[in-house]
Amino acid sequence: MAITRRKFLQSSVATTALAVSANPLLANEKGLKSIPHASNIGAFYADVNKDGEIVKIRPQESDKDPKVPWSEAWKDRVYSDTRIKYPCVRKSYLEGKKSPELRGKEEFVRVSWDKAMELILDKLKSVKIDEIYNASYGSWGHPGMLHSCSAVAGRFFNTVFGGAVGTDGEYSNGAAGKVNTTVMGDLEVYSLQTAHEVILENTQVYVMWGADILKCNQVDYKVPSRANNDYYKKYAKSNIKFITIDPQYTEIAKDLNAQWIKIRPNTDVALMLGMMHYLYTTKQYDKNFIEKYTDGFDKFLPYLLGKTEDKVEKTASWASKITGVDEDIIKQLADTFVKNRTFLAGNWAMQRAHHGEQADWTLMVLSAFIGQIGLPGGGFGFSMHYAGGGQAFSGVMLPVGLPQGKNKVDVNIPASRISEALLNPGKKINFKGGKLTYPNIKVMYAVGSSVLGHHPNANELIKAIRTLDTVVVHEPWWTPMAKMADIVLPSTTPLERDDMSYGGSYSQDYVYAMKKVIEPLWESRNDYDVFEEMAKRVGEREHRKFTGNRTKMERIKGFYERSDCPNYVSFEDFWEKGYVYFEPSEDAYKYVRHAEFRADPEANKLRTESGKFQIFSQKFADLKLKDFKGHPTWFEPAEWLGDEEKTKKYPFHVLSPHPKYRIHSQLDNCFMRKLYKVGNREPVMINSEDAKKYNIKDGDTVEVFNERGKLLAGAVVTDKIMSGVISICEGTWYDPENTTDEKPRCIAGHVNVLTPSIPTSTMAQSTSANTCLASIKKVDEKAYVGIKAPVVKGV
Numbered sequence: 001m002a003i004t005r006r007k008f009l010q011s012s013v014a015t016t017a018l019a020v021s022a023n024p025l026l027a028n029e030k031g032l033k034s035i036p037h038a039s040n041i042g043a044f045y046a047d048v049n050k051d052g053e054i055v056k057i058r059p060q061e062s063d064k065d066p067k068v069p070w071s072e073a074w075k076d077r078v079y080s081d082t083r084i085k086y087p088c089v090r091k092s093y094l095e096g097k098k099s100p101e102l103r104g105k106e107e108f109v110r111v112s113w114d115k116a117m118e119l120i121l122d123k124l125k126s127v128k129i130d131e132i133y134n135a136s137y138g139s140w141g142h143p144g145m146l147h148s149c150s151a152v153a154g155r156f157f158n159t160v161f162g163g164a165v166g167t168d169g170e171y172s173n174g175a176a177g178k179v180n181t182t183v184m185g186d187l188e189v190y191s192l193q194t195a196h197e198v199i200l201e202n203t204q205v206y207v208m209w210g211a212d213i214l215k216c217n218q219v220d221y222k223v224p225s226r227a228n229n230d231y232y233k234k235y236a237k238s239n240i241k242f243i244t245i246d247p248q249y250t251e252i253a254k255d256l257n258a259q260w261i262k263i264r265p266n267t268d269v270a271l272m273l274g275m276m277h278y279l280y281t282t283k284q285y286d287k288n289f290i291e292k293y294t295d296g297f298d299k300f301l302p303y304l305l306g307k308t309e310d311k312v313e314k315t316a317s318w319a320s321k322i323t324g325v326d327e328d329i330i331k332q333l334a335d336t337f338v339k340n341r342t343f344l345a346g347n348w349a350m351q352r353a354h355h356g357e358q359a360d361w362t363l364m365v366l367s368a369f370i371g372q373i374g375l376p377g378g379g380f381g382f383s384m385h386y387a388g389g390g391q392a393f394s395g396v397m398l399p400v401g402l403p404q405g406k407n408k409v410d411v412n413i414p415a416s417r418i419s420e421a422l423l424n425p426g427k428k429i430n431f432k433g434g435k436l437t438y439p440n441i442k443v444m445y446a447v448g449s450s451v452l453g454h455h456p457n458a459n460e461l462i463k464a465i466r467t468l469d470t471v472v473v474h475e476p477w478w479t480p481m482a483k484m485a486d487i488v489l490p491s492t493t494p495l496e497r498d499d500m501s502y503g504g505s506y507s508q509d510y511v512y513a514m515k516k517v518i519e520p521l522w523e524s525r526n527d528y529d530v531f532e533e534m535a536k537r538v539g540e541r542e543h544r545k546f547t548g549n550r551t552k553m554e555r556i557k558g559f560y561e562r563s564d565c566p567n568y569v570s571f572e573d574f575w576e577k578g579y580v581y582f583e584p585s586e587d588a589y590k591y592v593r594h595a596e597f598r599a600d601p602e603a604n605k606l607r608t609e610s611g612k613f614q615i616f617s618q619k620f621a622d623l624k625l626k627d628f629k630g631h632p633t634w635f636e637p638a639e640w641l642g643d644e645e646k647t648k649k650y651p652f653h654v655l656s657p658h659p660k661y662r663i664h665s666q667l668d669n670c671f672m673r674k675l676y677k678v679g680n681r682e683p684v685m686i687n688s689e690d691a692k693k694y695n696i697k698d699g700d701t702v703e704v705f706n707e708r709g710k711l712l713a714g715a716v717v718t719d720k721i722m723s724g725v726i727s728i729c730e731g732t733w734y735d736p737e738n739t740t741d742e743k744p745r746c747i748a749g750h751v752n753v754l755t756p757s758i759p760t761s762t763m764a765q766s767t768s769a770n771t772c773l774a775s776i777k778k779v780d781e782k783a784y785v786g787i788k789a790p791v792v793k794g795v
């Protein structure tokens, strides 16, 4: 994933590294030592006393929003009661009885590191490599180039055992990821975005198409500077008209005084088709753009006009019935878009839904109808909400980080299919137009990955996990996933080890030292060191292959020195100061996505079948799938507000957006929860009128339920969510009320007990968490004390 996230611009922008001068923030009056460090929630200095304890954490000067206490949260996390202190093994597992059905229900026993590693290695040696599922997905755990959780785990399995089964496709962009490259020539979701300066100067209408450009930009896959916040102040003062198309009225929508188009979740494709039909029939669509820059319009048009098998004309009136948006508003929007310089900022939540493959593709085709792709401040962007999207790129290219080596296992489980695959070894499914046979997984190994947090339909997942032979988890904290393991290894937190990273993911204007702040607490060890030690126990050769004959510090220095900036300051100076800033060139602030293609489509062909945008793709049509065609198509989602039958029982569409004050599940165990929890539980947003009907008041405890599960949440009654939709952020630490129940109620509010694990389609097989219906009722419950570390024997 890291490679694609970096592969956005191959420009030769001249870059200057600012000279290193003494860093005043490193000086400290109270005799404390200030140590620079950086993380995916920001860069900071940790002030440490003589006894090696963290006294205070202060944001670095690069942090443009030091008001939110992101950095301070680190102190809470490092010293949290929920830290895993020692290697632990589930009681029955240690006694050799296995009892997989007791996972997540039984106490743990403290063991030595020696014993834990022996148990793990004996197990790994006893199974085939395609029976190991390396669930170390994504690496949101840690942005360091050396200690990246998925990289160290991948490198261990590949270099020591030859490989393991992995995950195919992301939870972030799994559906778009399988489509965009074919129809747009690029993933687009991780591409460098048109610069804010260009938007401010040229854009007249800015559409946040479900894009939460404020909340989602506060964190970064690497290190955030939150510099977008400063741009938004300029946005607010500009003459740009902002429109938000979203079932929720977000904080940034309010800040920018945006017009709110309330749309039924999962129906955006219909809205876009309705607009296109109107633009076509009123002859306002950009015929020249379509002819010059796109391919396959003629094969799409009959579908739009209702001349194919479905015989449905995709008029604005048709779209209105599906989306709940007024027909006149649909037409007005289309008029506004085509008559002004309009920028369409797409999101990723839309494609994290049933038939999510269609979302970005249809938005791209609508942009082609408008005809402004490649013009300053026009066209589309799918990452304005992510990792500082819109900031200028410094031009500095950094190496990806720890290489993982070659994986000999060529089977990966599509992200949405994990539970099904664990429950049905050997089953064949359709995937990307071909077939995939599920492997026979015996061991699940998760490093820096909260499978029980991120995977939809948690009750189904738990059932699947309870069929496995062995589950190993490396974690700094007793997360719900750690509690579900047989063998739990205590990892250090990033503050207990040296590393380096950069930020933001797009601007790459800072390189940060992540210097060790304190010694590892209790018996925690770095994931890297644990894997190195296990590699050594397997053999000398494996050990050499794992380390590449390099020390950790040699690796870190190597990452720094292999970057391609001509004006680099020495590693020693960088390490001393804690960061280096690279000023982007003037040109970088003028970047317009697709400008080169627009200027000369022959010389700058897109990497698609025709070299142009594919409105129709023969390659996709040839897959001959029922649920994924050769052109953008409206498909009814499995669960939505337009389903009269299902909504009788479950009248609310549940959205599970990303949390403002967490990265997924991370930070649920620190004081930041006080900023937003309701009765210590995850909030559920509900519309005021709906709340009245259900006799729910702000602050009430409610139960949200469907056939997959039930949870308790704290009601936030508001007009900022449309009627019929409720919203519970993903990532709450799962806390089952009664572990003996088949589908226990989650008393903390983990939304994935409700979401379905259905795939987006038989093409991408990606996750559909935002396709979910449920019901709600007020309940009287005892106060929730919050999540605790489990009982560990032998301590």
Ligand SMILES: Nc1nc2c(c(=O)[nH]1)N[C@H]1C(S)=C(S)[C@@H](COP(=O)(O)OP(=O)(O)OC[C@H]3O[C@@H](n4cnc5c(=O)[nH]c(N)nc54)[C@H](O)[C@@H]3O)O[C@H]1N2
Residues within 6 Å of the ligand: 171, 172, 173, 209, 210, 211, 212, 215, 216, 217, 218, 219, 245, 246, 247, 248, 250, 263, 264, 265, 266, 267, 268, 347, 348, 349, 350, 352, 353, 385, 386, 655, 656, 657, 658, 659, 660, 661, 662, 663, 664, 770
């Ligand atoms: N603070 C914070 N920022 C993050 C993260 C985090 O955990 N915390 N996670 C990061 C990661 S890994 C990712 S993948 C991205 C996620 O980026 P996204 O997936 O885009 O973010 P979400 O918060 O899920 O959803 C954004 C908005 O989409 C709206 N929405 C949901 N369904 C629909 C729909 O059907 N139609 C329309 N029009 N709108 C809809 C939601 O109401 C919400 O306001 O965020 C990144 N940024």
Ligand SMILES: Nc1nc2c(c(=O)[nH]1)N[C@H]1C(S)=C(S)[C@@H](COP(=O)(O)OP(=O)(O)OC[C@H]3O[C@@H](n4cnc5c(=O)[nH]c(N)nc54)[C@H](O)[C@@H]3O)O[C@H]1N2
Residues within 6 Å of the ligand: 137, 138, 139, 140, 141, 142, 149, 171, 172, 173, 352, 447, 448, 449, 450, 451, 453, 454, 455, 456, 474, 475, 476, 477, 479, 491, 492, 493, 494, 527, 656, 657, 658, 663, 664, 665, 666, 730, 731, 751, 752, 755, 769, 770
């Ligand atoms: N319903 C619903 N579900 C979703 C989503 C949604 O929108 N709705 N979004 C999906 C998306 S886009 C994503 S990206 C996923 C995110 O899913 P994950 O990436 O699994 O989410 P995190 O909670 O960030 O998990 C990271 C884990 O790493 C651990 N960790 C941190 N540092 C270290 C370390 O140094 N070593 C080790 N060993 N562990 C460490 C943390 O404690 C945490 O448990 O969730 C997905 N799930």
Ligand SMILES: [Mo]
Residues within 6 Å of the ligand: 171, 172, 173
């Ligand atoms: Mo994500």
